[in-house]
Amino acid sequence: MAERPDLAVVVIGFRAPAELVAAVRSVLDQNIRLEIVVVNTGGGNAKALLADCGIDVRVIDVEERLLAGAARNRGIVATQAPFVAFLADDCLAHPGWAEARLQRHREGIPAVASAISNSHPRNLVACAAHLVTYMRRLPGLPAEKAQRYGVSFDRTLFERYGVFDERMRSGEDTEFLARLPEALRPVWEPRVLTIHRNETSLFKLLADQYRRGRRYGVYLGSIDAEKSVRPFRKVFRDRRNVGKLAKEGLSGKERTFARLSLPIVWIALFAKSLGASVGARYGDKTGRRR
Template sequence: MVVIGYRAPVQIVDAVTSLLDQNTPLEIVVVNSGGGDVLALLAGAGIKVPVIEISRRLFVGAARNVGIAATQAPFVAFLADDCLACPGWAEARIERHLAGDRMVASAIVNSHPRNLIACAAHLIMFMRRLPGLPADRALRYGVSFDRRLFDGYGLFDEEMPAGEDTNFLDRLPREPLPVWEPRVQTVHRNETSLVRLFADQYRRGCRRGDYLVASSPKTPFRFFRDTFHDRHNVRKLAKIGLSGRDRTFAMMSLPIVWLALLIKSVGVYAGARDGAKAGKRPQ
């Protein structure tokens, strides 16, 4: 287990605790970059796990690689500092790996399922990773890996601000895909402030646009249009992937979703436009 932190956020204590509370023993290492003192944070909570502190900022791919190098367990999973592992998270992963699956993808659940802003944030980012989705509708991310894959195909790109997991998966053979295992559920702490939600989606859109323009010949406007088109998928996927009151609150959040998606799409356009000006288009 590699827990990835940036600037030692207080919430990383809860992330590590969620792993220590699993029903199976885990090899855990925390990789924190950009400053702060995670060791002191964890010690203050009575937690003793290996910590690697790197003063400069690392992109996620680099932090993943540091954690891979610092561990020995045959299967490797990652947890961001703003996430929690639900009960059974590790056990279900290990069960699938021991059954022969080399990559196991996970579902995402909302930290605040009764808050409309958090519901909107959750649907925008994770509409294709809702726990009720069938395998043919699910996006295969939040993947744990058989360590031997890194020996055969290398590590994560350390220079990419985002999309390092997509880049790595694209280097692997097309078959088999990561197996979809909705029993593996990760809680993501979603924004509960409308202003912060819009600002976050714009930033994410800019990073997404910068990544897309380097890998596709499409125009920035096409990237904008493709991103905003997701508004047609949200309702459908929420109805399939959620149930009960979770679905009800998700439906109520749709107007916020559509506005936030528009803002994200503008960010995608801006990031793609700036990336194209910087000469990042594929040759």
Template structure:
């Protein structure tokens, strides 16, 4: 769901000459611990309060001239087509981090569904890594699970004070969900096919 001014702020930047504009993500249920955990696991690097140097630049809108110059999205990809397009662009084109462009994500509020969802996200990530040549499941598991060290820090920096308390209380669920995602990634890089894409 788009917050107010979602399009307005993007268009203003594009009219000023910005080639690509990235957006932040808000939690649909900020007072539900399970939803908080799901939000942090999936979007810890897209929280609206994060400084630009810590934010991942996704949810990007592009100046149409880029498609004329570098081609369109790869329609064979089920997900991650915007990420693949970004990788085709020159390194000098870095999306602007604009937390005022805010999208609300409908997070799951039931624990078992969060665990299953994160496992599947991990599995898709593992199959993507396999498709680009990665073959070491233990290393992939450790790499994904390492995010548990960053969640608390990003929550403190990226969330408003009224949301931070619930986010910190959700950390045990975050760690369980990250374990499921890490396991899924390890299985995906071992057994997944070559159609995997980024989660």
């Protein structure tokens, strides 16, 4: 019998987008055996989409839309490997992504965080999108400046501390990580590199950042009834840090293009800040006030 894989990868899709194919292929192309399951929610036929491209992996298609926490939990229950990682349908696993994770887990690390790279490093809009969203997950950052997300987990953590909150529109990973004792918090491992497919249209970038900001504002409103102006300032003050982080976290031409994109970054940060203010004041899409 073939040896059971040590790492399960849960690929999360929404409405079976075409991009799901590349996301799954990037996991299949890793140089080690993996347990792979696709959790697709909100409709669409991910199984047929992947089969048409010659991809045979386990697929869980759910007609209703599940929030991220619920989709993650479906994947946890559907897999057995001792370690569990997650990949969104708008991301790709860089070569070595799985092997570097497993190396750290086998060293006894229960939670391993990943860095993010830009899919279009010479497109100024994509560079701006990348910096606004992932300025604290750039691969060149030292551990003390890096945010610990994109985490893979020892499965026993879910048994001891529960699973992801299925009611949260965003921040379900933040909420779960807050439950862990300090000694079990994620370790920064920039060799685990996830490629994010960033927006290349300015209009789509601003709309996306507004939506992200609004979700973040809803999350802030749920944990602390801040005045609406405070979430705006909390987000917009990153304009002071982004150039420094880009200089430290990137190199070569990628750093050059990132710095050229800074005027777009500031506009996008304003859109995200406005969304955060609205989200904190008015709550989720049902219109309920916090």
